[in-house]
Amino acid sequence: MPQLHPEKIAHRLEQLTELSVALGHGLGGQGRDIGPLLQRIVLLAKSMSGADGATLYRPMADGRQLAFDISVNDSLGIAQGTDMGLPGVPLFDGAGQPNLASVAAYAANMRRSVNIADVYHDEGFNFSGMRDFDRHHGYHTQSILTVPMSDHEGDLIGVLQLVNAKDGDTGQVRPFSSTDQRFIEALAAQAGVALTNQLLISQLEELLESLVTLINIGIDEKSPYTGRHCQFVPELTMLLADAAHATETGPLADFRLSDNERKQLWLAGLLHDCGKITTPVHVVDKATKLETIFDRIALIDTRYEVLLRDAEIAALRQQAAQPQQKDAIARALELEQAALREERDFIRTVNIGGESMAQADQERVRRIARRRWRAADGELRDFLDADETENLTIRAGTLTAAERAIVNNHISVSIRMLEALPWPKHLQKVPEYAGGHHERMDGKGYPRGLTKEQMSVPARLMAIADIFEALTARDRPYKKGKSLSESLRILGNFSLNGHIDPELFDVFIRSKVYLVFAEKHLHPSQIDAVDEAAIPGYVP
Structure with a gap:
């Protein structure tokens, strides 16, 4: 097999160096778009080896198949980055064992390059699918070089397959040389690191957005x-x-x-x-002025019930002592209880809050607060305590200055x-x-x-x-x-x-x-x- 001219080897080294520099400067697109990086890898591998075509396989999410990611082929006019729509390559057979019959699956499972001079004279692998492709497209696949790509932990991230190396002088299809293989393996290793970095960046961005979502879920649930x-x-x-x-x-x-x-x-x-x-x-979530863990308006409603009850008891005692004044006492009770109910409704209204509370309404709340009532322990107290008064006189909204x-x-x-x-x-x-x-x-x-x-x-x-x-x-x-x-x-x-x-x-x-x-x-x-x-x- 003819050896590569030193100038061609130097050119390949220069190409690898250029790729290293480009990868170091963030080649691969913005954010999560690794398409430009993958296309650069495929086209460079094809150029370095003089191949007529190149295909990049990527493992699917389930880890059980290789999917065609990028295919290019000069003779067939397959453009850069074209997806041929071909079915995936199983990585395992029906019994769950590693698929070693397909050359791409073999390279993926064994993490080993495969260099075949002529697929039509090789009995080590099943090339029926490749031969069907040739018949369908009028193509003739001869030499192939299949190289796995792994990350820093040895996990598979892709398989690069080159087809039909061509002699630079005659244009005739030739086998891929050992030098071709070593350069493509070096490229695959270099590309694997770059692709891993890109995927890690993408995963970190996804993690960040997931953490942001997690925080918002916490706020939402709270x-x-x-x-x-x-x-x-x-x-x-x-x-x-x-x-x-x-x-x-x-x-x-x-x-x-x-x-x-x-x-x-x-x-x-x-x-x-x-x-x-x-x-x-x-x-x-404070919906009303008196709400804390619960809306304390219920406590004030209870006090009004006590005032209404006390008024009725006092009226009944008066009627018992002054039976001749029974009707007048009853009318006075009715007026007193009506005033208490109106006042209770007023307190309920101001508790709701709003854009503005009138000064007169604030003063009325303070007057109500000073009324004395007898609590369950028999002690006389102000009808509203200081905290209740502060909340019920909030000028706008439902929050006190401290809560705001x-x-x-x-x-x-x-x-x-x-x-x-x-x-x-x-x-x-x-x-x-x-x-x-x-x-x-x-x-x-x-x-x-x-x-x-x-x-x-x-x-x-x-x-x-x-x-x-x-x-x-x-x-x-x-x-x-x-x-x-x-x-x-x-x-x-x-x-x-x-x-x-x-x-x-x-x-x-x-x-x-x-x-x-x-x-x-x-x-x-x-x-x-x-x-x-x-x-x-x-x-x-």
């Missing part, structure tokens, strides 16, 4: 009222990010988001409320959790993107009081997504989902008072991001007519 928020905010964030990316005029005309930045923003959206996993559930501080602390916890992670270089912006959704453009937000100039565009746009989703959410225990027009009116005022970025709000409206999200996730009853010209802070 508080079903906010679980959908962790799903919807990332989606809405990316809708607005894509709209800002596509903007060609105005202050955001130069804003562009790379694929890597998109990935980081998506992860940040998923993780933006991860700190809520530490927030007490009775605070997160607990809820607000979730963002500080989120930031601490995210900054504690050893993010790789390509994900280091995740904490910054996730940590800014409660900051304000005027510096009055929390937890760091950042201004617009101190925040990146991705961090600023997540604030709009977070607020809009919260306004329209129908699954919160303490409020109803607002209509589309009302939510946009509130957001518009936020853009005017320094709360959110007015430039991004303009994109949010102009690009109809709000409508895309609404039509997918809002209840039809919430999607009312929107007059964009009437939205505060927006100029059509």
Whole structure:
């Protein structure tokens, strides 16, 4: 067998070196796309050996078959990366024993290269499938070189098969030389390491996203009222990010988001409320002002029942002592009990909470609180204790100042959790993107009081997504989902008072991001007519 010219050997070494350099610089595509890496391996193996065709087999998920992954063939005009649609190669026979009849399965099972000069004169393997292929395609397979590819632990990651080595001078099919085999084995080893690294990166990214999902499942199970928020905010964030990316005029005309930045923003959206996993559930889910583990309005109802009973007992005693005043006493009792029931209804109403509580209603609660009543132990006490009075006089919503501080602390916890992670270089912006959704453009937000100039565009746009989703959410225990027009009116005022970025709000409206999200996730009853010209802070 003729020996390779030293120049050709030098060229092959140069090709291997180039591949090593390329692999070292991350050849193989972005993220989980290993297609470019696999195609480079197949084409380089074909070129180095002078083969007419090359096929890459990959083990299937069940580990029992090899699947055709990439096939190329010059004579048949099979283009780069074409899948021939051929059936898989079984790695085991019907008895469960390793399949050693197929040359590809043999190489895979034995982790050994197979070099055959002429398949039509070889009796060591079953080439019936290859011969059927030849008859069907008018091809003639002669020499083949089959080389297994393994990872660092010896696990099979692929089988590379080369077909019909050709003489560089005559173009005639020749056997694959021992030098061919050694070079292809070196290539397979090198490619195996690179492919393993790529797969490990992919697995680590999948693990990271699974851990993110795990955290959100924990939040969802802990508080079903906010679980959908962790799903919807990332989606809405990316809708607005894509709209800002596509903007060609105005202050955001130069804003562009790379694929890597998109990935980081998506992860940040998923993780933006991860700190809520530490927030007490009775605070997160507080539906009424008096709710803790249960709604304490029932205790106050009981006190009113005691007052109604005491009033009736006192009236009966009066009637017994003054029978001639029986009717007048009865009428006075009726009025007193009606006043108590009206007062009880008032307390029930203010317990529900709302956007604003009138000062007069707050003062009335304080007057009621000072009424004396006799408890079960016989002691006279104020009708409402200090904690009940504080909760029932909450001006807006259902949270006291202390409880609101607990809820607000979730963002500080989120930031601490995210900054504690050893993010790789390509994900280091995740904490910054996730940590800014409660900051304000005027510096009055929390937890760091950042201004617009101190925040990146991705961090600023997540604030709009977070607020809009919260306004329209129908699954919160303490409020109803607002209509589309009302939510946009509130957001518009936020853009005017320094709360959110007015430039991004303009994109949010102009690009109809709000409508895309609404039509997918809002209840039809919430999607009312929107007059964009009437939205505060927006100029059509």
